[in-house]
Amino acid sequence: MTSCDCDLxxxxxGLAGTTLLAxxxxxxxxxxxxxxxxxxxxxxxxxxxxxRDNPHWRLDHGAPVLHLQSGGGGALADLLQKLEAMGAISADTSESVCVGLDGLQSLDTTSAGFDAGGSCWRGRPTMGSVAAALLDLAGDSVIRRFGVRVQTLQASDRGWDLHDQHGQAVVNARMxxxxxxxxxxxxxxxxxxxxxxxxxEACAVGLDPVLDQALDRIASMRMAPRWNxxxxxxxxxxxxASWPRQIVLSAAASQQWQLERLVVQPMADDSVGLVVHGLTDSVPVPMDLLSPWPSLAAAVASADDLGxxxxxxxRPLDHPLPVDLQWCPKVALGFCGDWIDGPGFGRAHGAMASAVALADRIVEHDALVASGAMA
Structure with missing residues (x-):
């Protein structure tokens, strides 16, 4: 299939797109x-x-867990309950520790992105299972196109035309x-x-004033890369068993070593993966950081580097997109992700919460279209 007319x-x-569909x-x-x-x-x-050489190897090389801030409820809480009932997530009770410039210290939940009153979830069996389960909730009718990069867009009277990097048509969609x-x-x-x-390029200035404002705001956002x-x-x-699941660096230690955290992940065959979340492309692993765990330091020293x-x-850093610019009604275009303003900005919580909110806007939009209130 090279093209398919659809509503959306x-x-x-990722978490935002699949949460929206679910x-x-x-x-x-x-x-x-x-x-x-x-x-x-x-x-x-x-x-x-x-x-390919180890069927038991399942390394979560992005987000290690889902941290959701306290006070969340409603549709997002209901969605998490469904994921838990499906066995796609479970409460994470593993140990996280904090390393500062002078060694172990109490975990700084603010700088680490944790909410002491919130909830922490792990994907089962892996983090990749969460988005897959959300797609299952969305239903088999959702057409899935993987390995396709959308590169050009065009808004027209018949909706949105999307093309890939080769200029081939991907889909024409109403929204x-x-x-x-x-x-x-x-x-x-x-x-x-x-x-x-x-x-x-797809939408001329003035076609949708909400979109014009959104594009101006998005242009001001700073995004930080990460190297794992x-x-x-x-x-x-x-x-x-004696190692912590996560070693989180304090703000000062993170600045010195240019790392955010180290995440240990045991595999089903007793092999072990380690993901080092770095702030620069060199991603160093300083041995003195691991001094509280000599056996972990020894294992790292002889590890196989997988790249x-x-x-x-x-990570979005600033200028989040305001929620009132999340849906552009005249061109039927929406945005969701951790870069939308609100609780959990820059985190998985923000990605999922923005998608839940956008789903409501789309349902409202289609109700207006069906009633004839919107052309």
Whole structure:
């Protein structure tokens, strides 16, 4: 299939895009939908790396867990309950510790992105399972296009025309949702080799004043990349049991070592993965940081280096998109992701909460269309 007319096209199958599709179905929305993802499967920055030479290897090389802030309820809480009932997530009770410049210290939940009163969930069996389960909730009718990069867009009277990097038609859709902002952000110029932002190119100024405001806001956002080094460790199970699941660096230690955290992940065959979340492309692993755990330091010293995964826009830093600019009604275009303003900005909570909110806007939009109140 090279093209398919549908009601809604969603670009990106990470937590935001898949949460949106699941939320629409749970709200009773009956439209047709397609999700388009450049990766080989769902997950985005909460995905899982496999190895051809080891079927037991399932390394969560992006988000290690889902941290949700306290006070959350409503549709997002209901969605989490469904995921838990499906066995796709479970409460995370593993140990997290904090390392400062002078050694171990109490965990700074604020700088670590944790909410002491919130909830923490782990994907089962992996983090990549969360987005996959959300797609299952969305239903088999959702057309899934993996390994496709949307590069150009065009808004017209018949909806949105999407094309890939080869100029081939992907889909014509009545409505469009971008769960990432690359097609709207100036960084797309260098990454895609374009002269103008694809979304700005697709819609003339004045066509939708809400979109014009949204594009201005998105252009001001700063996005920070992250580099995650993946290591395969060898150690006795008793040694692994003595290691913390996460080693989070204090703000001062993070600045000195240019790391955010180290995440230990035991595999089903007793092998062990370690993901080092770095702030620079060198992603160092300083041995003195691991001094409280001599066996872990020894395992790292003899580890197999599986390479570095670069997340180009892993963390939005500022200028979140206001929620009143999340839906552009005149061109039937929506945005969701951790870069939308609200609780959990820059985190998985923000990605999922923004998608739940956008689902309500889409349902309302279609109700207006059906009533004839919107052409």
């Amino acid at each position: 096209a969603v670009v990106g199958a 939320s629409l179905r749970l709200a009773g929305w009956q439209g047709s939908a397609m999700v388009i993802e450049v990766g080989r499967g769902p997950g985005g920055r909460a995905s899982t790396r496999l190895r 469009l949702v971008l769960s990432g902002n690359m097609l709207a952000h100036p960084r797309s110029l260098a990454m895609l080799g374009l002269a103008n932002r694809p979304l700005r 080094r993946m290591l395969a460790l060898s150690a006795e199970p008793a040694e692994v 570095v995964m670069r997340w180009g826009a892993a």
